[in-house]
Amino acid sequence: MSDSNxxxxxxxxxxxxxxxxxxxxxxxxxxxxSASAAAVTGALALAxxxxxxxxxxxxxxxxxxxxxxLTLAAVVxxxxxxxFLAGLHRDGHSLTSRSAAYKHAVASLHDYERGAVHxxxxxxxxxxxxxxxxxxxxxxxxxxxxxWGGGVSLALALAVALTVALALTIIT
Numbered sequence: 247m248s249d250s251n252x253x254x255x256x257x258x259x260x261x262x263x264x265x266x267x268x269x270x271x272x273x274x275x276x277x278x279x280s281a282s283a284a285a286v287t288g289a290l291a292l293a294x295x296x297x298x299x300x301x302x303x304x305x306x307x308x309x310x311x312x313x314x315x316l317t318l319a320a321v322v323x324x325x326x327x328x329x330f331l332a333g334l335h336r337d338g339h340s341l342t343s344r345s346a347a348y349k350h351a352v353a354s355l356h357d358y359e360r361g362a363v364h365x366x367x368x369x370x371x372x373x374x375x376x377x378x379x380x381x382x383x384x385x386x387x388x389x390x391x392x393x394w395g396g397g398v399s400l401a402l403a404l405a406v407a408l409t410v411a412l413a414l415t416i417i418t
Contacts, residue, residue, distance in 0.1 A: 250366075250367055253367050254366055254367050254370055257367065257370035257371060257373075257374055258370065260374050261370065261373055261374050261377050264374065264377035264378050264380075264381050265377055265381075267381045267384075267385075268377065268380055268381040268384050271381060271384035271385045271387070271388045272384055272388075274388035274391075274392065275333075275384065275387055275388040275391055278328065278388065278391035278392050278394075278395040279328075279329050279391065281395045281398070281399065282325040282326075282328040282329040282391075282394075282395055282398060283325075283329065285321060285322075285325040285395075285398045285399065285402045286321075286322055286325045286326070286329075288321075288402055288406075289318045289321040289322050289325070289402060289405060290318075290322070292314070292318055292405055292406065292409050293315065293318045293319075295409065296311055296314050296315060296318070296409060296412065297315075299311070299412070299413070299416060303416050305416070306412070306415070306416060307412065307415045310408070310411065310412050310415060311412060313408060314405065314408045314409055314412050317401065317404060317405040317408055318405050320401055321398060321401045321402050321405050324394065324397060324398045324401055325398045327394060328391055328394030328395050328397075328398050329391075332387075332390045332391045332393075332394040333386060333387035333388075333389075333390035333391055343383055343386075343387050344383055345379060345382065345383050345386075347379045347382070348376070348379035348380055348382075348383050350379075351372070351375040351376045351378075351379045352376055354372055354375065355372040355373065355375075355376055358372050
């Protein structure tokens with residue numbers, strides 16, 4: 247009996263560790279989502295400034311203003327992609343962030359719950375599988391959003407530089 251308790255305790259520790267990893271990956275994902283939202287806000291503010299300058303200034307470099315506008319539109323599109331679609335994959339007719347491994351682990355756990363005999367150690371093993379697969383999926387989602395967020399940040403930096411160049415053509 248003590249071997250079973252020791253194994254159950256070890257599995258409980260592993261489950262707690264996987265849940266901690268999951269929370270960390272979810273926090274990374276939320277941070278990337280916030281950065282995407284901030285990029286949209288910045289891009290829209292720069293677009294408003296560019297539009298105002300284009301309407302009020304008589305000697306504006308129109309081709310450069312268009313380049314700024316198109317760059318800002320690309321920033322907004324990439325930020326929306328990063329926020330809503332990065333890390334998802336097709337699953338039949340829909341998009342999901344869940345892997346086949348996670349879905350299989352959940353199905354195995356549900357099958358076990360419907361069974362007549364319940365071994366606490368086996369139950370913990372199945373829960374650990376679900377936790378691991380969930381953490382793996384969350385890690386992949388966070389990494390995808392962070393990669394896209396990095397690209398969005400670079401595009402926003404380019405847009406800011408172009409806006410500054412446009413402003414310099416106005417004041418000179």
